[in-house]
Amino acid sequence: MTEPILSVRNLTATFGQGASALRAVNEVSFDVMPGEVLGLVGESGSGKSVTLRSLLRLLPVGGHVGGSVSWHGKDIVRMTDAELRAVRGGQISMIFQEPMTALNPVLPVRVQIEENLRAHTQLDRKGRNARAKELMDLVGIPDSARRLDEFPHQFSGGMRQRVMIAIALASDPKLLLADEPTTALDVTIQDQILNLILDLRDELAMSVVLVTHDLGVVAATCDRMAVMYAGRIVEEGDVTQVFAQPRHAYTRGLLGSIPQAGTERSMLLSIDGTPPGLAAIPQGCAFNPRCDFATDICRRTRPHLTGDGHRAACHNSDAVIAAGSPVKKALSHV
Structure with missing residues (x-):
């Protein structure tokens, strides 16, 4: 049998200390197989987004992650900061829920894409510029050479989401974590974004963990689901x-x-x-x-x-x- 690309066991996420600590994720276990799309489903407040962030230890100050998250034989929960930086954005990437808060409003898109390339690749300045343009083309943003120098507010909601996907894919990750990537988008744009993620999954041979509250999205895109x-x-x-x-x-x-x-x-x-x-x-x-x-x-x-x-x-x-x-x-x- 094929081995899972990610194996999560008894994952917990707590906030606070001692008797007043609150547990937002409680002993969650699941596997993600190569090339699979796994949907995490539930109402708001069920712990979906916190679970996704816990996989990469992206909780705010006061949050603590327990359990184990096995990735290529290493436990992300126990990685050093240097080891974790190599995994985040490089081997495992994340699309955050709201592009307007995830993207820096005062930096052009080019800078935000090249930041990932600078951290996780050996490309020089010319190579990073070429790769940024290639990524914009890959996610379907027209006139990419010009739009690389525009700011997030100059893009529509659907195009901002495509920019987020371009940043996430910059280093050819093997696992993509997508936190409600179609929230607040109209139905037509939702369909385009989801089809884009599926096409990129096939083209880049990566796995996807998709957080959503929309069961119609799950029916159309996911192989397995966890409620x-x-x-x-x-x-x-x-x-x-x-x-x-x-x-x-x-x-x-x-x-x-x-x-x-x-x-x-x-x-x-x-x-x-x-x-x-x-x-x-x-x-x-x-x-x-x-x-x-x-x-x-x-x-x-x-x-x-x-x-x-x-x-x-x-x-x-x-x-x-x-x-x-x-x-x-x-x-x-x-």
Whole structure:
């Protein structure tokens, strides 16, 4: 069997010290295979973005990463700062959620792309300039020679996202971490950006971890998916398996909230309540206060991921399976 390119085990991310420490990511484990697109899915506040940042130890001051993140035989969590600098942006790159806050507004695009090239390649000034133009062409920005000297505010939202992708791809990474790369973009531009990422995945033979709350995006782009709730993975498996037969009530609720062709004027399935705060995670299964399938054991004992391939952390998976998937075949055309 092919070995995973990234292996994450019991990843944790905590903020604060001692008894007041809050755990935003709680013992998360998953693998990313070569050439695979893995989707991390869940509501806002479920821990998706913090998980992605924790992989590269990009938490703000006061944040602490635990567990292990195995990359080419080395644990990123225990790397020295010098070793980590060689991995960040070079071997593993990240597209951040909002380009206008990730890009420096007072520096031209050329400088921001060449910064990565200067740190991770041996190219001279002429070589960096040529590579920057090549990257702009690669991500579909027209008139690249001229636009390299423009500033982020002179680009549209979709073009700024393409600039972010160009920066991320500057050093030919083997793993791309994409944190909601289509947020706030219109549907047409979303489709262009996602197709671009998939094309580049094939062209550059890289893997992708895609964070999103949009299950339509997952259906169209991902090979496998992991559903997160309250800092934990509650279900994981091939996209087709999870959509066809969800084994966790939270996943079933998310799938039921998707508008589908042929269901006009019918009620969408909704999940009552909101995700818990970090300081108020319920005992047992964190989803039990919002779950229609919850029983006494759900309120007492925290379930663990079980299963072969398609795994779920649910005491009542059989009941969830028996209820059936709310997704109809129309979703396959998303």
